[in-house]
Each structure stands twice: as C-alpha cells, then as structure tokens.
Amino acid sequence: MVREDFGQDFQWGVSSAAFQTEGAVDADGKGSSIWDTFTGRKGKIKHNYHARVANDFYNRYQEDIALVREMHIPNFRFSLSWPRVFPNGIGPENPKAIAYYDRLIDYCLEKGVTPWVTLYHWDLPQALQDRGGWTNRNIIFWLEEYAASAAKHFGDRVQHWMVLNEPTVFTGAGYFFGVHAPGLTGLRNFFPAAHHAALAMGRVGRLLRSALPQAQLGSTFSCSSIHPFSSKPRDVRAATRADALINRLFIEPLLGLGYPIADLNALQGMEKYMLAGDDQSLPFDFDFIGIQNYTREVVKHSYFVPYLRARLVEAKKRKVEAVTEMGWEVYPPAIYEMIKKFSAYPNIPKIYVTENGAAFPDEVREGSVRDPLRVQYLGSHMEQVLRAKQEGCNVQGYFVWTLTDNFEWAEGYHPRFGLVHVDFETQQRIVKESGRWYGAFLSGQ
Ligand code: IFM
Numbered sequence: 001m002v003r004e005d006f007g008q009d010f011q012w013g014v015s016s017a018a019f020q021t022e023g024a025v026d027a028d029g030k031g032s033s034i035w036d037t038f039t040g041r042k043g044k045i046k047h048n049y050h051a052r053v054a055n056d057f058y059n060r061y062q063e064d065i066a067l068v069r070e071m072h073i074p075n076f077r078f079s080l081s082w083p084r085v086f087p088n089g090i091g092p093e094n095p096k097a098i099a100y101y102d103r104l105i106d107y108c109l110e111k112g113v114t115p116w117v118t119l120y121h122w123d124l125p126q127a128l129q130d131r132g133g134w135t136n137r138n139i140i141f142w143l144e145e146y147a148a149s150a151a152k153h154f155g156d157r158v159q160h161w162m163v164l165n166e167p168t169v170f171t172g173a174g175y176f177f178g179v180h181a182p183g184l185t186g187l188r189n190f191f192p193a194a195h196h197a198a199l200a201m202g203r204v205g206r207l208l209r210s211a212l213p214q215a216q217l218g219s220t221f222s223c224s225s226i227h228p229f230s231s232k233p234r235d236v237r238a239a240t241r242a243d244a245l246i247n248r249l250f251i252e253p254l255l256g257l258g259y260p261i262a263d264l265n266a267l268q269g270m271e272k273y274m275l276a277g278d279d280q281s282l283p284f285d286f287d288f289i290g291i292q293n294y295t296r297e298v299v300k301h302s303y304f305v306p307y308l309r310a311r312l313v314e315a316k317k318r319k320v321e322a323v324t325e326m327g328w329e330v331y332p333p334a335i336y337e338m339i340k341k342f343s344a345y346p347n348i349p350k351i352y353v354t355e356n357g358a359a360f361p362d363e364v365r366e367g368s369v370r371d372p373l374r375v376q377y378l379g380s381h382m383e384q385v386l387r388a389k390q391e392g393c394n395v396q397g398y399f400v401w402t403l404t405d406n407f408e409w410a411e412g413y414h415p416r417f418g419l420v421h422v423d424f425e426t427q428q429r430i431v432k433e434s435g436r437w438y439g440a441f442l443s444g445q
Helices: 034-038 055-068 095-110 139-154 167-175 187-211 233-248 265-273 333-343 372-390 433-443
Strands: 011-015 075-079 114-120 160-165 216-228 286-299 310-312 349-353 394-401 420-422 430-433
Touching: 011 114, 011 349, 055 095, 055 430, 075 160, 095 114, 095 139, 095 187, 114 139, 114 310, 139 160, 139 187, 160 167, 160 187, 167 310, 187 216, 187 265, 216 233, 216 349, 233 286, 233 310, 233 394, 286 333, 286 394, 333 349, 333 372, 372 394, 372 433
Parallel strands: 011 075, 011 394, 075 114, 114 160, 160 216, 216 286, 286 349, 349 394
Antiparallel strands: 286 310, 420 430
C-alpha cells in the first residue's frame, strides 16, 4: 500500500481537540468549561488528573505544528475552545482568544498545513451548563452565535469546518451515563440533549453555509460496527437495537430519515422534545461527514439493561487477537464495514475518516519510542479504508487520532494515542516510530 493507491485528492491528516491539549485553562481571559468543573470533582477522572496544563499546546503550538510539518502531514484538525472565545458562553467575545486562534491558523498556513476546525469538541462553557447546557433548547442559539463569530474571524482562512464532534458520545457519556462532563444521568437529560444536538447540526450548518458559501462543511460521528454475540434471534435483535443507538441516532435525522425509532422503541421518548417544524429542520446537506471508528462491538441480549435490553460483551471476555489500552478490540474490518454502511445511505455526502487510532503502553527507551503495535494498527486500518474506496465508496480522507499524547477524558493521561510521545512533566516531545512511519508513508520514502 502506497499513498498513490488512494489517489491525488485523498486528504491525509491528524486530529486533536482543544481541551485535551491546550492547557492554559484560565489564561488570557478564558472562561470555565464543563470539563474544568468535572476534572475538579474528586473521583471523576482516573488518578484525579486534570487538564490545567495538558500538553500546553496553547503555548507550544508552534513546536507541535512544526512536527506536523516534519511528518509531512498536510491537514491538521483541531477544535476551538468555546469558553476561550466566549468566556460566558454568549455575550462579549474574548479578543485574546481570537488573537490566539488567528496565530495558530496563520502558523499552520505558514508551515503549509491546512487547518480543519471543529467548533464543538465537548468543552461547553460552564456558564451555559448552569442554564441547562445541551438540555436547554436555547443551546442552538448559543451555538449559532459562537459559530457566527468563528466564521467571521477565521472563515477567510479556514475552508473545512465541522460542527460537532461525536454527538452520541458527548450526549450519552455526559447526559445519560454521567461518566463525562457535565456528569448528568438518565433519559430526562439524554433525550433533550440528543435532540438539541441533532437540531444544532442542521441549524449551524445552514448558518455556516450562508456565512461561508465556499467552505466545506461537515460534522463528525463516532461509529462501531456491531456484531451479534450469536446467531440466536434475540442476540441479532439486540445488535439491531444497539446499532440504532450507537450508529444511527444522529446521522439518520440529518439525512432526512428521522430517528431510528422503529428499531429502538425507547427512542420514542425523543418526541416529547420535538416541536412543530423540527422534522423539517433536522436534515442538512453537509459537504462531508466525518466518521470516527476505533473498533467493533459484540452485542448480546440482556434483560438487565433498561430500554436497550442489550449489552456489550467486552473484548477481554472474548477470544480476541489483540486489544488496545482502552480495552478495545483491534479489529480492522470494522472501519471498512462502517464506511460501507454509511455509504449505503441515499444522498450521503463524501466521507472522511476524521479519527482512527489506538492507545498502547508506549515507553521511552534511549530517547526513542518504538510502537510497532500502533504502526500495525494504523496500517491495517488504512488498508481497510482503501478496500472500501476500491469498492466504490466515496471515502476521501483519513485522519489519525492523534498528534500528541494528551488528556484522554475520564481515563486521564495513561492511554497514549499520539504519533508523538509527550513527557507530561517536562513537556518534551518525541516523534514515535508510528509518527515516522506515517511521515514516510506520506512522503513516499
Ligand atoms: O480522545 C477521543 C476524542 O476526543 C474523541 N474520539 C475518540 C478519541 C479516543 O477516545
């Protein structure tokens, strides 16, 4: 497999996110986010880690963009911190934050790296959470105001925009299971949060299209291919329900197909939060969708899981060849299956894989990091992307998660996903073997 196999126009990149990397949580007038609050709550994050410094990307962005360049990676996807730009969520902008993102974008361009911007990668301003956050329908107006400001300031230089990162994860983990910020639980939080997130994609998509008619607009979706534990009909039905929740909940309303209620009756509860006209405002014709895949899930029927009546059978309880440090099975065909699944929707726009990667227990030895498992993981997943492309799927890009080891949410700093190792004591960076391998692949050497 060589770069040319994917074609000249195929977009190669690496992804990251503000809260996971920037640190500088109260520098230059930044407001507080729900993740600042959540990381301050005892027991919420492994080892009670916080992200007050993280990778210090706020101060070290030049060094990190230089590494992107050194690895011959043409595209860098990052997110803006909403509470940095709007310390109170809405109201006056923070000029120092605008100046910071101006510098970052300019530096990318100066280095020949194309910036791709995600508006919302989970760090909601705490001031807005105090008013209900995603459960408050006004979030759509708040997000529009923030998006309009970002478009006004950065739209002259940023051509690729993503509205939300993984709505299933931030509404599920943050508003149902309570394991991510803001730590809320139950369907009474999840349903309104999910419906408002689904509406926000279309509303902000329309706003950006009118503000930036030339830009490429998208939103990103987490997905895992779902396999039934056995061929027993009840396991097969459980897998269908899990698929409706994990893979279909946000993409289908966006494509005008409505929520997948027929395959997961519990989703009827969403209707309570739908107002007249919502059916018409959910769909939007994005220029691309970002799919983010790491593994597959094996699903079994369970009477003990309310609503879903299905449970995931953990990889460690199955006979699997390999797992990552997140406990996720290494299963490269999953990414192929997901590209095929999304490609089968009518009117699907072009697909970019906006995240794929793996955490392994890397070690620094004599100043370098050998990570053959990550090289193997990335290579085998890229082969599956190529397979889908060769079978006619309109997949036009691949972004590795992630540039540098960083703050992995509730897991803290131990799962290391980066192409670049970070010593969090000294902030020293070392390009891993996988980073050099990706660079060699991209440069054709
Ligand atoms: O680190 C996360 C990222 O923020 C969203 N997608 C999955 C990654 C790995 O868990």
